[in-house]
Amino acid sequence: MLRFGVAVLSLLGLAKAVSFCLRTTDDQAMQRTFGRFVVWFALPCESRWPRDAQDARSARNQGRARLLRGAIECGLVVALTFAYARLAWIANHFWFDQLWTDLFVGLWLPGCFDVFTGLVMQTGLQLPEVFRLPVLASSPLDFWSRRWNLFYSRWAYRNLVFPLRRVLRPLPAVAAVFVVSAAFHEYLVLLTLGETRGEMTAFFLLQGAAVIAEIWWRRNRGPRRLPRLAAWTLQSAWMGLTTVLFFARMERILAFDMAHRI
């Protein structure tokens, strides 16, 4: 399973190297000295050097709020783990199991990142949010552009969409973001398990198609919206359905079923 760690680190390194070479980093002050560069390169997200003492204080305060949110998410992760071990009907039913996995991952990774960024922000560094409560997403566009892995979405905007907009129309440029994401995830699976059947590509192309359809719909049909609860239910069902593809391989790599062993 060490291979998965190497694969993730190599992708993070690639992303950092690209934004370093294209000079599209969040804050050039993070590259002003070798020490800052090391910190910037090693962090699994973007970082900004505080402009002054006031800026550092505000980062610490925001970091505390981030820690609180992370603690709540981690608490829910523990509760979900126990629920899975105690309530047999979750594991015994394919779709309950699938929704449980979605909920678990949607709280576990954001929880880890909130606690992590909250801790690092106590030094005064400003780390923009990477996850913003993705379990509350109300549409595919909301999920991918405002809630899930905002490090990748900001990186992709600066290094893919922005340069590609010179030669492509907006929607093909958005499609390119999902194609690159599919390639990154196929690489993760291939390097970890040594084989792939293209489930990741299918998942990210489906998600990209949904996002493009939503952008097109909003542009042509106006800002009519579903009631929030209905939108959330639809989005959760869509995710439950499509993440079958995503977890076809990822489940074996990350071993979420360890709750069985408690």
Place this chain on the structure above:
Amino acid sequence: MTWIVAVPLVLFAEALYTWFLLRRRWFLLAPPSR
């Protein structure tokens, strides 16, 4: 050990490492003199 446990541990270790570097005011982190 699965990645479910390893990811938080790795992130925590990295937070400590960053905190150590920045709190110690390691000389390399000082802004360049003009």
